[in-house]
Amino acid sequence: MRTKDFAYWLFLAPVLIALTLVVVVPMLLGVYYSFTSWNGINTGEFVGFQNYIDLFKDERFLDSLWFTTKFSVISVILINFIGLSLALIVTSRIKSSSLLRTTFFMPNLIGGLILGFIWQFIFIKVFASVGEMVGMESLQGWLSTTETGFWGLVILMSWQMAGYIMVIYIAYLQGLPKELLEASEIDGASSFQRFRYIVFPLVAPAFTVSMFLTLSNTFKLYDQNLSLTGGGPYNSTEMVAMEIFKTAFMQNAFAYAQAKAVIFFVIVAIIALLQVYWNKRREVEM
Amino acid sequence: MAKLLMDQLTKTYDNKVTAVENFNLTVEDEEFIVFVGPSGCGKSTTLRMIAGLEDISSGTFSIDGKKMNEVQPKDRDIAMVFQNYALYPHMTVYENMAFSLKLKGMPKAEIKDRVRNAAEILGLMDYLNRKPKALSGGQRQRVALGRAIVRDAKLFLMDEPLSNLDSKLRVQMRTEISKLHQRLKTTTIYVTHDQTEAMTMATRIVIMKDGVIQQVGTPKEVYDQPDNVFVAGFIGSPAMNFFNGRIEGNYFVMGQTKLLIPDSALPEGLDNQEVIIGLRPEHITHKPVKDESTVEVNLDVVELMGSEYMVYATLEGHSFVGRVDANLDLAAGTVFPMAFEMDKARFFNPTTEKRIR
Numbered sequence: 001m002r003t004k005d006f007a008y009w010l011f012l013a014p015v016l017i018a019l020t021l022v023v024v025v026p027m028l029l030g031v032y033y034s035f036t037s038w039n040g041i042n043t044g045e046f047v048g049f050q051n052y053i054d055l056f057k058d059e060r061f062l063d064s065l066w067f068t069t070k071f072s073v074i075s076v077i078l079i080n081f082i083g084l085s086l087a088l089i090v091t092s093r094i095k096s097s098s099l100l101r102t103t104f105f106m107p108n109l110i111g112g113l114i115l116g117f118i119w120q121f122i123f124i125k126v127f128a129s130v131g132e133m134v135g136m137e138s139l140q141g142w143l144s145t146t147e148t149g150f151w152g153l154v155i156l157m158s159w160q161m162a163g164y165i166m167v168i169y170i171a172y173l174q175g176l177p178k179e180l181l182e183a184s185e186i187d188g189a190s191s192f193q194r195f196r197y198i199v200f201p202l203v204a205p206a207f208t209v210s211m212f213l214t215l216s217n218t219f220k221l222y223d224q225n226l227s228l229t230g231g232g233p234y235n236s237t238e239m240v241a242m243e244i245f246k247t248a249f250m251q252n253a254f255a256y257a258q259a260k261a262v263i264f265f266v267i268v269a270i271i272a273l274l275q276v277y278w279n280k281r282r283e284v285e286m
Numbered sequence: 287m288a289k290l291l292m293d294q295l296t297k298t299y300d301n302k303v304t305a306v307e308n309f310n311l312t313v314e315d316e317e318f319i320v321f322v323g324p325s326g327c328g329k330s331t332t333l334r335m336i337a338g339l340e341d342i343s344s345g346t347f348s349i350d351g352k353k354m355n356e357v358q359p360k361d362r363d364i365a366m367v368f369q370n371y372a373l374y375p376h377m378t379v380y381e382n383m384a385f386s387l388k389l390k391g392m393p394k395a396e397i398k399d400r401v402r403n404a405a406e407i408l409g410l411m412d413y414l415n416r417k418p419k420a421l422s423g424g425q426r427q428r429v430a431l432g433r434a435i436v437r438d439a440k441l442f443l444m445d446e447p448l449s450n451l452d453s454k455l456r457v458q459m460r461t462e463i464s465k466l467h468q469r470l471k472t473t474t475i476y477v478t479h480d481q482t483e484a485m486t487m488a489t490r491i492v493i494m495k496d497g498v499i500q501q502v503g504t505p506k507e508v509y510d511q512p513d514n515v516f517v518a519g520f521i522g523s524p525a526m527n528f529f530n531g532r533i534e535g536n537y538f539v540m541g542q543t544k545l546l547i548p549d550s551a552l553p554e555g556l557d558n559q560e561v562i563i564g565l566r567p568e569h570i571t572h573k574p575v576k577d578e579s580t581v582e583v584n585l586d587v588v589e590l591m592g593s594e595y596m597v598y599a600t601l602e603g604h605s606f607v608g609r610v611d612a613n614l615d616l617a618a619g620t621v622f623p624m625a626f627e628m629d630k631a632r633f634f635n636p637t638t639e640k641r642i643r
């Protein structure tokens with residue numbers, strides 16, 4: 001028994017040590033720092049909950065939190081909608097489906113920063129030129145307002161992640177037994193009814209995976225935010241990650257930023273756990 | 287209620303595999319047709335063309351005189367039972383059965399009536415609120431049948447509906463499906479690779495091999511009057527015994543063995559011809575009086591089946607099975623006189639394997 005215990009811990013040790021060093025310790029240290037007045041150089045003194053009290057009165061932080069939430073909700077819906085639609089297209093019996101699959105997946109292979117700059121060019125230059133040609137005023141001055149900045153980010157994110165989410169839906173769609181679809185066809189279902197009553201409920205488990213991935217990705221977005229709008233105009237498209245970064249490295253309020261990061265972590269964790277819980281429960285019910 | 291016409295139906299898949307060739311069949315109203323044949327002979331393909339799940343490469347298929355080639359499955363008014371049930375896993379038994387009616391926009395009360403009626407026939411009343419995964423194989427198959435019954439469709443199609451069940455349940459469901467057909471009288475096409483199912487259930491059997499119909503007939507016809515060696519060997523269990531030899535006068539000769547054929551049973555013009563003769567196990571048996579078609583054989587294996595023995599022996603290099611009444615005392619390794627009832631023999635051409643009448 002003893003040797004078995006020893007072997008057990010021996011094999012577990014590398015992971016445990018690594019996890020402790022890079023996750024647990026920094027996390028605990030971080031939480032500790034959030035109760036101090038650390039400025040990046042001096043640990044400073046213990047200030048209790050002052051940082052936390054301050055951040056709930058910090059409008060810039062609360063704005064960024066609200067902006068991030070709005071952005072996430074809309075992006076998650078759009079990404080999943082587009083991803084599922086793309087998956088349905090490429091799993092239908094069309095000729096060029098493997099070419100399309102690759103194409104749709106491509107944006108994922110491009111880094112977020114570069115993607116941001118590409119879309120910045122599209123939104124500012126291409127949109128403007130097209131707008132001029134067709135005479136649509138609304139295509140002018142993209143990214144220069146909060147509104148267009150917001151939708152710019154949503155479009156960028158959807159474009160990037162939809163292909164990735166598509167792959168997940170494809171896996172589930174291809175796992176659907178062919179006979180079920182045939183049975184529904186014989187039962188008299190039109191293609192829309194087939195989707196509504198058979199395909200959609202049966203790929204529901206994919207929502208759990210996809211929503212978790214999209215939600216955590218959109219909530220923690222930083223690169224694309226930085227390269228597309230840089231948070232502008234007037235910090236109005238600043239998301240939480242960027243806001244925290246700026247608090248720490250521009251204002252040198254490290255402890256304060258740390259407190260925000262802790263709150264951010266708690267929010268993301270709660271959302272992620274809740275939605276996994278809800279989706280799982282729905283799956284079991286089916 | 288439907289009369290079907292299949293005229294020169296052919297199916298060639300993209301990969302140039304011809305799965306079904308020149309399939310001709312007329313099905314009368316209320317018939318229970320069974321397609322039977324070894325795996326891969328094109329039974330499912332034919333059925334799927336009838337269902338509309340597979341395009342027809344050439345030929346025509348019509349229901350009640352109306353050409354169906356281009357008609358969508360949902361508009362053909364057919365119901366189908368799949369081998370692995372194909373129940374909707376996220377719906378209850380009730381919802382599974384009600385699904386097609388709901389799609390038709392039938393009033394809720396009528397749906398309820400019909401589903402309950404079907405559930406009663408099939409003994410599913412206690413399971414209406416269960417999901418398919420909480421049912422046994424036999425119950426699932428009943429739900430699949432129920433889904434077909436409630437439709438009140440013109441035509442039932444069943445593709446090996448019993449092959450996922452254990453043998454006892456299979457026999458039971460076989461009778462239930464037969465009873466159901468007697469009750470509902472819906473024209474049915476039933477696919478199986480099991481000749482016993484075909485023999486016991488069909489009004490007419492369609493025997494297929496390599497995508498080609500070998501024979502169409504009632505169970506009795508295909509059993510007694512097989513058109514070729516394949517049908518003769520496929521229908522019946524244990525299978526018919528075949529012996530290669532030649533006809534000399536009134537005798538069937540193989541090696542040292544000569545068997546007398548009664549005049550009435552011998553087709554004309556076979557003298558000095560090579561033939562294959564087929565004899566069913568029940569026609570190789572014991573007779574109290576020996577005659578010119580009795581042969582002493584060494585018994586290889588003797589199986590007591592209760593009322594009779596299955597006797598396995600070899601004659602002139604041909605293994606065969608005979609049936610002998612269990613009143614006698616038989617043992618493997620002994621020599622026993624077997625009577626070949628040559629008046630029951632079927633004659634086949636050894637090259638074409640076609641029946642000689």
Ligand SMILES: Nc1ncnc2c1ncn2[C@@H]1O[C@H](COP(=O)(O)OP(=O)(O)O)[C@@H](O)[C@H]1O
Nearest residue numbers: 299301303305324325326327328329330331332
């Ligand atoms: N989708 C398909 N594509 C190509 N060949 C097929 C396809 N489905 C069936 N086949 C071929 O057609 C032949 C008949 O198949 P099938 O009708 O399923 O036989 P059965 O139901 O009698 O076992 C087989 O040789 C099979 O390999």
Ligand SMILES: [Mg+2]
Nearest residue numbers: 329330331446
């Ligand atoms: Mg088959």
